[in-house]
Amino acid sequence: MRTMTRNDLMLLLGFAAVVLAMPIWLQPFGAAYPDLLQRFMIFGIFAVGFNILFGLTGYLSFGHAAFFGVGSYAAVWSFKLLSLDAIPAMIFAIVISGVFALIIGYLSLRRSGIYFSILTLAFAQMSYNLAYSVLTPITNGETGLQLTINDPRYLDRVFGDAMPGQPVPTLLGQSLGGFTGFYFCAAFLILTFFIAQRITGSPFGMMLKGIKSNQTRMNYTGVNTRPYTLAAFVISGMYAGLAGALMAVTDPLAGAERMQWTASGEVVLMTILGGAGTLVGPVLGAWIIKYFENIFSALNDSILARFWSFLPDGLDHTAVVVSGKFVGEGWFLTLGLVFVLIVVFLPGGVMEGVRRITTLVSPKSKPPASPESTSPQPQPAE
Amino acid sequence: MTQPNVVLHVADVHKRFGGLHALADIDLQVEEGQTHAIIGPNGAGKSTLLNVIIGKLAPTSGQVVFDGTVLTGRKPFQINQLGISRVFQTPEIFADLSVLHNVMIPALAKRDGAFKLNMLGSLEHESAVRAEAEHMLEDVGMLSSQKDRAGSLSRGDKRRMELAMCLIQHPRLLLLDEPTAGMSRHDTNTTIELLKKIKSRGMTKVIIEHDMHVVFSLADKISVLAQGRIIADGTPDQVRGNPKVQEAYLGGEVV
Amino acid sequence: MFDVIFLQFLNGLDKGAAYALIALGLTLVFGTLGVVNFAHGALFMLGAFCAVLFRQLLTMETITIDPTQLSPWGAPLEVRAPLVQAWFGDFGAVLVNYSVPASIIITIPIMLLVGIGLERGIIKHFYKRPHAEQILVTFGLAIVAQELIKSFFGPNPIPQPMPSDLRGAADIGAFLGMQANVITYPIWRLVYFLFSFIIIGGVFAFLQFTTFGMVVRAGMADRETVGLLGINIDKRFTIMFGLAAVVAGLAGVMYTPLLPPNYHIGMDFLVLSFVVVVVGGMGSLPGAVAAGFLLGILQSFASMTQVKALIPGIDQVIIYLVAVVILLVLPRGLFGRRGVMEA
Numbered sequence: 001m002r003t004m005t006r007n008d009l010m011l012l013l014g015f016a017a018v019v020l021a022m023p024i025w026l027q028p029f030g031a032a033y034p035d036l037l038q039r040f041m042i043f044g045i046f047a048v049g050f051n052i053l054f055g056l057t058g059y060l061s062f063g064h065a066a067f068f069g070v071g072s073y074a075a076v077w078s079f080k081l082l083s084l085d086a087i088p089a090m091i092f093a094i095v096i097s098g099v100f101a102l103i104i105g106y107l108s109l110r111r112s113g114i115y116f117s118i119l120t121l122a123f124a125q126m127s128y129n130l131a132y133s134v135l136t137p138i139t140n141g142e143t144g145l146q147l148t149i150n151d152p153r154y155l156d157r158v159f160g161d162a163m164p165g166q167p168v169p170t171l172l173g174q175s176l177g178g179f180t181g182f183y184f185c186a187a188f189l190i191l192t193f194f195i196a197q198r199i200t201g202s203p204f205g206m207m208l209k210g211i212k213s214n215q216t217r218m219n220y221t222g223v224n225t226r227p228y229t230l231a232a233f234v235i236s237g238m239y240a241g242l243a244g245a246l247m248a249v250t251d252p253l254a255g256a257e258r259m260q261w262t263a264s265g266e267v268v269l270m271t272i273l274g275g276a277g278t279l280v281g282p283v284l285g286a287w288i289i290k291y292f293e294n295i296f297s298a299l300n301d302s303i304l305a306r307f308w309s310f311l312p313d314g315l316d317h318t319a320v321v322v323s324g325k326f327v328g329e330g331w332f333l334t335l336g337l338v339f340v341l342i343v344v345f346l347p348g349g350v351m352e353g354v355r356r357i358t359t360l361v362s363p364k365s366k367p368p369a370s371p372e373s374t375s376p377q378p379q380p381a382e
Numbered sequence: 383m384t385q386p387n388v389v390l391h392v393a394d395v396h397k398r399f400g401g402l403h404a405l406a407d408i409d410l411q412v413e414e415g416q417t418h419a420i421i422g423p424n425g426a427g428k429s430t431l432l433n434v435i436i437g438k439l440a441p442t443s444g445q446v447v448f449d450g451t452v453l454t455g456r457k458p459f460q461i462n463q464l465g466i467s468r469v470f471q472t473p474e475i476f477a478d479l480s481v482l483h484n485v486m487i488p489a490l491a492k493r494d495g496a497f498k499l500n501m502l503g504s505l506e507h508e509s510a511v512r513a514e515a516e517h518m519l520e521d522v523g524m525l526s527s528q529k530d531r532a533g534s535l536s537r538g539d540k541r542r543m544e545l546a547m548c549l550i551q552h553p554r555l556l557l558l559d560e561p562t563a564g565m566s567r568h569d570t571n572t573t574i575e576l577l578k579k580i581k582s583r584g585m586t587k588v589i590i591e592h593d594m595h596v597v598f599s600l601a602d603k604i605s606v607l608a609q610g611r612i613i614a615d616g617t618p619d620q621v622r623g624n625p626k627v628q629e630a631y632l633g634g635e636v637v
Numbered sequence: 638m639f640d641v642i643f644l645q646f647l648n649g650l651d652k653g654a655a656y657a658l659i660a661l662g663l664t665l666v667f668g669t670l671g672v673v674n675f676a677h678g679a680l681f682m683l684g685a686f687c688a689v690l691f692r693q694l695l696t697m698e699t700i701t702i703d704p705t706q707l708s709p710w711g712a713p714l715e716v717r718a719p720l721v722q723a724w725f726g727d728f729g730a731v732l733v734n735y736s737v738p739a740s741i742i743i744t745i746p747i748m749l750l751v752g753i754g755l756e757r758g759i760i761k762h763f764y765k766r767p768h769a770e771q772i773l774v775t776f777g778l779a780i781v782a783q784e785l786i787k788s789f790f791g792p793n794p795i796p797q798p799m800p801s802d803l804r805g806a807a808d809i810g811a812f813l814g815m816q817a818n819v820i821t822y823p824i825w826r827l828v829y830f831l832f833s834f835i836i837i838g839g840v841f842a843f844l845q846f847t848t849f850g851m852v853v854r855a856g857m858a859d860r861e862t863v864g865l866l867g868i869n870i871d872k873r874f875t876i877m878f879g880l881a882a883v884v885a886g887l888a889g890v891m892y893t894p895l896l897p898p899n900y901h902i903g904m905d906f907l908v909l910s911f912v913v914v915v916v917g918g919m920g921s922l923p924g925a926v927a928a929g930f931l932l933g934i935l936q937s938f939a940s941m942t943q944v945k946a947l948i949p950g951i952d953q954v955i956i957y958l959v960a961v962v963i964l965l966v967l968p969r970g971l972f973g974r975r976g977v978m979e980a
Contacts, residue, residue, distance in 0.1 A: 005504070060769045060772065107961065107965060110965055114673050114772070114919075115915065115964055115968065117769075117772065118911055118912065118915050118960065118964070119960075119961060119964055119965075121911070122912060122957040122960045122961050122964075123957070123961065125908060125954075125957050126953075126954040126957045126958065126961075129950075129953035129954055129957075130953060130954060133950050133953045134949045134950030134953070135950075198501065198502065198504070199501055201504050201505055201506065202501045202502065202503050202504060202505065203490050203494065203498075203500040203503055203505060203508060204498075204499060204500045204501045205501075205505075206486065206490065206505055207490070207491075209476075209478070209479060209483075210476050210479070210487045213476035213477060213478045213479055214474055214475065214476050214477065216474050217474040217475060217476060217547075218459075218487075219457070219459050219462075220436070220458050220459075220462055220467070220468050220474065221459075221487060221488045221491045221547070221551075222459050222462030222463045222488075222491045222492065222495075223459055223487075223491045224457075224496035224497045225459075228497065261908060262904075265776060268776075325788045329787070330784060330787075330788050332780060332784045333780075333781060333784035333785060335780065336777050336778070336779075336780030336781035336784055337777075337781055339773075339776075339777035339780065340759070340778055343773045343774040343777060344762065344774060347766075347770060
């Protein structure tokens with residue numbers, strides 16, 4: 001592999017440093033506990049992968065949660081049948097979700113624009129409905145797929161290290177709970193970020209951007225767009241499968257609700273919120289949504305009452321009632337409002353906001369040289 | 383003179399849209415290295431003819447042959463890979479990308495073919511392609527704006543860039559659909575100069591044009607289309623003197 | 638065998654009618670405004686909650702404590718007096734009984750306001766923006782709407798009783814001269830079907846026979862030309878959005894006795910309705926209606942035990958399967974016009 005440019009290398013190193021130091025710098029924010037950090041990593045990977053499809057080619061998939069769910073199921077089955085080690089589970093999940101994405105992508109990419117969105121949505125809903133009904137032998141229906149002591153685990157049995165007690169996923173014999181689990185996921189996030197960076201900067205990535213920008217010109221330039229979009233679709237499906245597998249590693253239970261279309265919608269929100277088409281944006285979007293989901297869901301009326309207690313009597317009560325609508329169970333209301341505001345006023349997401357602020361602060365500095373990084377607006381793939 | 387080598391042969395093409403006979407009995411031979419203009423009043427079927435050649439429309443009957451290969455029924459990208467590039471009436475460019483990248487994409491497509499999973503390379507290290515693109519931009523006089531966003535260019539610049547995007551593929555046949563439509567006199571003249579410049583490279587060109595000034599400055603051969611039929615065919619001088627042509631142009635616009 | 642098939646056919650009608658009504662509104666908005674409205678299901682849901690709200694208003698009571706009377710436990714007796722009876726007397730009781738159809742009175746103005754407000758406030762800024770952004774903003778609006786409803790009405794379904802006179806089943810078989818009690822059909826479903834027929838007929842008549850409708854139809858066919866004629870098409874399109882909202886809302890109101898509404902009922906129907914619109918052909922009103930009934934009936938057949946035994950799980954996926962097949966084989970849907978959202 002040829003060396004990277006200096007900027008890319010700096011970005012990668014900076015990103016890795018930020019990620020690995022999360023247990024430290026998130027302490028003041030009250031978010032430095034493993035469970036949440038793992039989710040930051042997992043949904044970061046999911047969003048980075050989604051962006052390879054949506055951000056680069058402009059094809060808006062509304063069914064990516066299906067690949068996430070397939071990854072989870074595949075990983076849990078690997079734990080059950082093969083080994084409790086995470087590595088075979090990851091490989092198995094990526095392969096299975098890749099095959100799944102190949103089939104769905106091959107069919108869905110025959111259409112573009114809204115038809116593509118609806119095809120992916122239809123496939124995801126089919127998977128979800130089937131997972132709940134006839135596929136119960138594979139998915140264990142509503143209960144979700146779990147590990148049991150009686151699972152065969154043929155590989156583990158061959159090597160004779162059958163663990164006593166409740167089975168948990170491991171890495172080379174090491175338990176993956178707590179911060180070990182976080183660093184395991186973090187390694188994958190950095191790796192997948194690196195791959196996404198390479199793809200974006202490669203001639204292949206350039207072709208994807210061309211497809212997003214003007215598919216007609218692409219056709220008359222002698223490019224067969226379908227294999228390009230299919231490759232992007234499969235890659236992003238494998239990313240989703242990887243994220244789903246990591247979810248199963250940190251919490252070995254796979255349920256069909258991970259495949260529901262609201263879950264597909266969530267990754268779209270993350271990508272848009274952060275900034276579709278940018279490298280860092282989707283990860284930021286995932287972190288922001290997961291962070292505030294965590295904070296807002298935990299808030300309740302008594303915390304709010306303490307917060308508003310400085311207000312005069314009566315008024316503080318109103319403030320508690322009104323703000324109470326937006327936290328706890330009402331977190332999704334806040335999310336929806338923020339999302340609408342973002343799409344209306346800042347279609348480039350947080351990354352565009354950051355850029356606007358920097359140009360405001362330093363009016364002398366020239367706009368960034370490469371224009372595609374300044375216009376991450378999602379375009380329909382038509 | 384050696385035997386003229388016919389590169390593009392439109393053979394007995396008919397095109398019907400419902401009851402409308404858009405193209406009737408079109409037989410057209412374009413010789414290698416020549417600039418062949420197709421002119422005609424509005425609604426004569428010029429754009430339909432171009433779309434049939436490029437594979438966007440299927441002819442009702444007849445076929446289009448390019449250098450021994452039948453184009454009819456092929457997809458646009460396959461036709462391009464055979465060596466045919468097209469300039470559109472409204473420039474089809476990658477508006478979100480930089481001017482340099484706009485020109486690099488066709489160069490990569492020429493080098494890598496219709497599909498190549500070129501994921502490990504880096505665009506930063508494609509120095510040969512980059513140099514070629516920069517050279518091409520210099521040729522069309524746009525090197526200084528290579529970092530600009532293509533969508534923000536003036537219409538004339540968009541056209542020049544689109545031309546560069548086609549030329550960098552070294553096509554054997556270049557199709558131009560009203561390359562100066564909607565342009566100012568100044569932009570039109572620069573475009574003519576540019577087209578004259580590339581004419582000397584021996585590339586075959588088919589040009590559809592409204593503007594007689596453009597046509598007579600560039601064409602080696604002219605076919606006149608009226609109501610879906612070719613009514614005259616020949617060198618600029620032959621066509622200029624043809625009474626049928628003058629009649630088609632409403633009592634003879636002085637050309 | 639015939640009666641079984643006929644029964645399944647009937648069973649598909651009410652669901653099909655709901656699909657048709659939602660898809661009709663979706664298509665109106667898409668055809669006139671060119672907007673892909675993911676918030677349309679939320680409008681259906683809002684309509685359903687208009688019925689809930691209306692009933693809650695009707696059943697509000699004043700509770701007074703009458704110290705002169707004692708309950709069997711010796712505590713002062715609470716006297717509950719429904720406000721509606723205080724205002725309307727006996728008519729109040731009738732009103733409570735017919736609360737679902739009666740709530741149409743408040744549904745129409747509310748939905749009209751919601752629709753026009755949405756269009757003027759947000760949607761109109763998205764006409765020129767890419768479809769992906771339209772999907773995203775309306776998706777966000779749908780989340781907001783459903784979460785608002787959730788925070789005011791709670792997460793659980795709220796059953797709405799149908800009027801007592803319309804409960805029970807009609808013996809359609811006997812009516813058609815067949816054996817009695819073989820084909821019976823709940824009366825309310827019949828009412829819903831007829832209701833949808835009236836609404837659909839009304840919308841079509843409105844578009845067909847009024848000047849307003851003519852302009853809108855012309856606008857659907859070619860927006861720019863009509864704009865050139867100097868007709869204020871934008872204002873008419875705003876009203877169309879309001880109309881679509883009303884149709885969705887009414888579909889929601891009347892569906893409440895069949896399916897107790899909860900906050901995510903709209904999303905459940907939206908996904909299916911998009912499938913319906915696509916199957917019918919984007920931008921085709923007759924297509925939306927036909928596909929709505931077709932898919933409702935297909936779904937009903939797919940849930941027959943004999944069919945399920947043949948193809949397990951078919952009832953869960955039939956609609957999506959039809960959508961996928963239609964999209965791949967007939968990309969323009971059953972009735973789609975050329976050039977609409979052409980891929």
